[in-house]
Amino acid sequence: MPLLPRSFVPALVRSPLRGLTFARILRGGRLADAGRLPRYLGLFAIGAVCIWTPITTYLSTAPLRYTSGLSLILPGSGASASVNLDRIGQASSFASSPYAHSSVSPTETYKRLLAAERILDAAADSMAMPTRTFGQPRIELVDQTGLIHVSITGTSPEDAKARGDALLSAFFSEVEALRTDELNMRETGAGEAIGDYREAVLATRSEISRLQRETGLISAAQFEALVAENDTLALRVQDMSATLADKSEAVATLTAALRTTPRLASAALKLHADTAFTALVEEMSDQAALLSRKSSKFGENHPEVRAARDGHATAQSAALARARAITGLGHDALAALDISHVGNRAALLSDLVTLDAERAGLAAELAETDARLRAARTRQMALIDPAARLEDLQRDFAVAEAVFASAIARTQTNKADLFASYPLVQVLEDPSLPTDPSSPRRKLAMAAGVAATIFMLIGFSLGWMRRPLIDRLITPAHASEAQMVPAE
Known part of the structure; x- marks a missing residue:
């Protein structure tokens, strides 16, 4: 280090920085050197x-600043409801727990919503101050819980508490508005779907009405009843045919046994029920007996025989005339009619007439029933395709009606599901009134x-x-x- 001029030495001795060199600055002095103090x-x-x-x-x-704190909590349980509608179906609503999905955190959603600009604007407007002056709240989430802690500062304890109340009111108003908007959007979308369902129900109902007017078939059950009725008629025709065969056989047997017909048997019974005809028959019988006696005594041309023959012919003519008047039979039928006294054959003739009447009635009933059966079968064959079509339409109508009713019921139950997207949030701690300034x-x-x-x-x-x-x-x-x- 170069030597200093002698003129500078007194100055160094007198200076408080005497002996201060670069090396000393770096290394320092002795510990006992009080000159450095x-x-x-x-x-x-x-x-x-x-x-x-x-x-x-x-x-x-x-300036003094005061901080007001409040706490919100989200309940962790869900809610469900189920309603059974008679002859319509079941409508149910289910609001899952807000923590059921790991990909969505409701606390984070509400944290972002609390700091949203429109909520701060609404809170500031309610206090008649600019948003910049209102300030930004501090939001903290408590881990593993549903707690949200919010703090906001003000110029005084009352101002801080008022800002907390305003922020809380704006937050709940916005959450309610979001829920209402979600319900309106759901109802709008459901309304369009319900309109489509209603059109489907009306179209199916119109098609069913047209088919019913064209065919007269009201329901598939009516077609099933028609088929059952046809089966019953078919069985009845079979039974009636068997019964008619029995009656016809009985009539044929009695006809052969009595050597008469049911018509002549009826006429005989009718004649012998008439007293005048009975008297004429008795007179004819007496004349026949007299003719037989005279013929046995005298010859054919004997006057008494001719007189008896004329008397018998006269009585027979009177009896035939009476029989013709009563029965209305012709000459040929009367010739075949046995006008003699029926005697013990009356019961058999009566049975023949009764069986023949029953056979005729049964035959007429069988013919009518058979005609009904053929007509019913013709209608059945004509209604097979319409009945199948009607059954399909009624099934489609039932499905469309059930879907339509369920959609309406689901829309109504969804109105009660207010916390589906925005879970229930409650105030755990109201905005506090600070006692000491925070800043x-x-x-x-x-x-x-x-x-x-x-x-x-x-x-x-x-x-x-x-x-x-x-x-x-x-x-x-x-x-x-x-x-x-x-x-x-």
């Missing part, structure tokens, strides 16, 4: 001013100033004793180098 005190004073001046200025000029934090500022001062003292202390530390670090290094030099 003024320099350290000056630097410490400058550092203290730099630390405490901003702190003091902040504490004296910063400026005087204790924290003072603690920071004290800590900075302590750290500065520690730094100056290390600077004061840096020379012994440096010498201790350097001396072992020189000793090691000396040991490494080889002896000559």
Whole structure:
């Protein structure tokens, strides 16, 4: 280092920085050198001013701010409801737990919603202040719970609490508006679907009505009843045919046995029920007996025989005339009619007439029933395709009606499901009324100033004793180098 002129030596001796060189600045002085103390005190004073001046200025000029806190909670359970509608179906609604899906967090949703600009604007408008002045709330989520803690600052305790109330009111109003908008959108979409379902029901109903008017077939059950009736008629025709065969056989047997017909048997019974005809028959019988006696005594041309023959002919003519008048039979039929006394044959003739009447009635009934059966079978064959079509249409109508009714019921039950997308949220803690200001934090500022001062003292202390530390670090290094030099 070059030597200083002699004229500068008195100045160095008198200067407080006497002996201050670059090497000394780096290595420092001795620990017992009190001459360094003024320099350290000056630097410490400058550092203290730099630390405490901003702190003091902040504490004296910063406005007081108060923080109001509130807490919200989301219940974790879901809700479900089921309604059974008679002859329509079942309508059910289910609101799952807000934590059922790991991909969606309702607390995060509400956290973002609480900080949304439109909610802050609404809260600020309710307090008649700009949104910038209202401030941004601080929102914290508590892990593993459904708690949301919100804090907001104000210029006074009452102002902070009022801002919390305004934020809470705006939040619930927005959640309610979102729920209402969701329900309206759902109802609009469901209304379009319900309109389509209604058109399907009306179209199917119109097709069913047209088919019913064209065919006269009201329902598939009516076709089934027609088939059952045809089967019953077919069985009845079979039974009646068997009965008619029995009756016809009985009539034929009696006709052969009595050698007469049911018509003649009826006429005979009718004649012998007439007293005048009975008297004429008795007279004819008497004349026949007289003719038989006379013929046995006299010849054919004997006057008494001819008289008896004429009497018998007269009585027979009178009886035939009476029979013709009563029965209305012709000459040929009367010739075949046995007009003699029926005697014990009356019961058989009566049975023949009765059986013949029953056979005739049964034959007429069988013919009518058979005609009905043929007509019913013809109608049945004509209604097979319409009945199948009607059954398909009625099934489609039942399905469309059930879908339509279920859609309406589901729409109505969805109105009760208010918490599907936006779960229920409740106020766990109302906005608090703070008692102490949250800003400026005087204790924290003072603690920071004290800590900075302590750290500065520690730094100056290390600077004061840096020379012994440096010498201790350097001396072992020189000793090691000396040991490494080889002896000559």
